[in-house]
Amino acid sequence: MTVITLAGIDVELNDEGFLADPQRWNEEIAQEIARKEGIDPLTDQHWQVIRFMRSEYFDKGTGPTVRILGKTSGISIKELYQLFPKGPAKIAAKIAGIPKPRGCI
Amino acid sequence: MSETIDKVSVVISKGSLEGIYPGLIMANGARAEGIEANLFFTFFGLDAIHKKRQGHIKVATVGNPGMHLSSLIGVLPGMSAMATHMMGRKMNKLDIPPIPEFVEMIADTGCGMYACLASVDLFGFAKEDFIDQLDGIITVGDFYARAAGGEIIFT
Numbered sequence: 209m210t211v212i213t214l215a216g217i218d219v220e221l222n223d224e225g226f227l228a229d230p231q232r233w234n235e236e237i238a239q240e241i242a243r244k245e246g247i248d249p250l251t252d253q254h255w256q257v258i259r260f261m262r263s264e265y266f267d268k269g270t271g272p273t274v275r276i277l278g279k280t281s282g283i284s285i286k287e288l289y290q291l292f293p294k295g296p297a298k299i300a301a302k303i304a305g306i307p308k309p310r311g312c313i
Numbered sequence: 314m315s316e317t318i319d320k321v322s323v324v325i326s327k328g329s330l331e332g333i334y335p336g337l338i339m340a341n342g343a344r345a346e347g348i349e350a351n352l353f354f355t356f357f358g359l360d361a362i363h364k365k366r367q368g369h370i371k372v373a374t375v376g377n378p379g380m381h382l383s384s385l386i387g388v389l390p391g392m393s394a395m396a397t398h399m400m401g402r403k404m405n406k407l408d409i410p411p412i413p414e415f416v417e418m419i420a421d422t423g424c425g426m427y428a429c430l431a432s433v434d435l436f437g438f439a440k441e442d443f444i445d446q447l448d449g450i451i452t453v454g455d456f457y458a459r460a461a462g463g464e465i466i467f468t
């Protein structure tokens with residue numbers, strides 16, 4: 209575990225570099241993680257995915273994979289990759305402050 | 314983890330269910346990790362992108378020790394269809410998409426989709442036989458040029 213300062217708040221990151229505690233998250237933190245990932249600014253569509261990731265995580269205990277995102281978030285797989293070129297589920301989860309979704313598909 | 318993989322090119326050369334899925338999963342998984350990916354379909358692997366054939370890919374029940382089924386039984390009519398059906402049901406439960414849907418999804422991730430020219434000629438196929446998302450029918454030389462700077466995985 210490492211501790212870094214994001215948007216003026218000390219937060220712990222897990223071994224994969226994702227926020228260790230999804231509760232210690234706010235929109236400013238999201239914007240700062242997004243900037244580090246090369247996404248600036250976050251558009252309404254980005255936020256739609258990020259909020260969806262969080263609600264799925266708190267509902268089901270795990271974030272959705274890309275396939276599920278494409279089926280249920282209201283944003284197509286093509287658009288998801290345009291929004292998050294470095295991996296929609298992975299990067300959106302990182303920005304959303306939840307653990308990296310598990311799954312091979 | 315300082316070393317990373319930035320690009321992979323996956324060759325799919327077999328036309329059975331177990332010959333096609335692993336390559337598709339590797340390519341899709343690469344894109345999900347933000348890794349640039351290409352798929353190159355050759356020989357019987359072409360069936361995965363063949364419009365009329367991709368929905369009818371079957372598990373090999375003969376000469377496949379992994380099935381734990383005697384080839385003498387595997388050769389019986391309907392065995393391959395039955396094994397394919399059973400595996401399809403399991404995959405559906407695990408939310409693994411059928412091959413046509415999976416191939417379309419992978420194309421949507423921005424993975425390059427290519428068919429091998431020599432194989433297309435060998436089987437007498439034409440561009441129209443393949444899915445619309447195919448990026449091209451290319452030579453092995455073109456493939457190496459596109460794969461340059463990355464890893465090549467042959468399946």
